Amino acid sequence: MGRRDDVRGGPGGADETVGDRDWKRELWAAVRCAGVLLALLLLIDWGSGRITPWRALLWFALTGLLFVLLCPARVSAGGNWLASRGLVRERRVRTDLLVTVRCLDGVSQRLLLRDALGGRVEIDPEVLVRNPQLWSRLDEGARKAAADGSLLCGATALRHLALRVDRETARAVFRASGLE
Incomplete structure (x- = not known):
C-alpha cells in the first residue's frame, strides 16, 4: 500500500482511466x-x-x-488516483488517501491536493468542471478519504467545487436539449 508505483491499477489493473477531453x-x-x-x-x-x-x-x-x-498539464484519473503530467514530470495523488484539499487564489485559481503518501498535485479546477468524469473519480476517492478520517482539511472546498460542477453540468444538459 505504501508504494508510489502501485497507484495506477485497481484489482488486477482493470480500472478505466479518464482524462481531460480539452x-x-x-x-x-x-x-x-x-x-x-x-x-x-x-x-x-x-x-x-x-x-x-x-x-x-x-x-x-x-x-x-x-x-x-x-502548455497545459494533462490531467487524468483512475481508480483512487489523480495525476497531472506537465512537460517534465507527472505528479500523482491517491484520492482515497487525501489529507488536504485547498483552493489557491491568484492570477488563476488552482486546486492543491495532498495525500498521506506525500503526493502533491496542483490542477486548474476548471478542468474538473469541464470533465465530469474526472470530477467523479476525484469525488469518489475524496469521499473514501473523508469516511476513513484521513481528509483533515478541504471538505468545504470540495463541496463548493461539487456545486460548481453540478451547476455547469445542468447548464450543459439544458443547452443540449434546447431549454436554455
Missing part, C-alpha cells in the same frame, strides 16, 4: 500562440533589415518560453 485543443492553442508570435517577431526583424542569427535565436528562445508557460 487537453489537445489547449495544447494546440499554446503552439499557435507561440508560433504566431515567432512569425511576427521574425517578420518584423526581416522587414526592418535587422535580422541576425543571434536575434533569431533570441526570438526562438522567447517563443519557446511562452510555449512552456502556456
Whole structure:
C-alpha cells in the first residue's frame, strides 16, 4: 500500500482511466500562440533589415518560453488516483488517501491536493468542471478519504467545487436539449 508505483491499477489493473477531453485543443492553442508570435517577431526583424542569427535565436528562445508557460498539464484519473503530467514530470495523488484539499487564489485559481503518501498535485479546477468524469473519480476517492478520517482539511472546498460542477453540468444538459 505504501508504494508510489502501485497507484495506477485497481484489482488486477482493470480500472478505466479518464482524462481531460480539452487537453489537445489547449495544447494546440499554446503552439499557435507561440508560433504566431515567432512569425511576427521574425517578420518584423526581416522587414526592418535587422535580422541576425543571434536575434533569431533570441526570438526562438522567447517563443519557446511562452510555449512552456502556456502548455497545459494533462490531467487524468483512475481508480483512487489523480495525476497531472506537465512537460517534465507527472505528479500523482491517491484520492482515497487525501489529507488536504485547498483552493489557491491568484492570477488563476488552482486546486492543491495532498495525500498521506506525500503526493502533491496542483490542477486548474476548471478542468474538473469541464470533465465530469474526472470530477467523479476525484469525488469518489475524496469521499473514501473523508469516511476513513484521513481528509483533515478541504471538505468545504470540495463541496463548493461539487456545486460548481453540478451547476455547469445542468447548464450543459439544458443547452443540449434546447431549454436554455
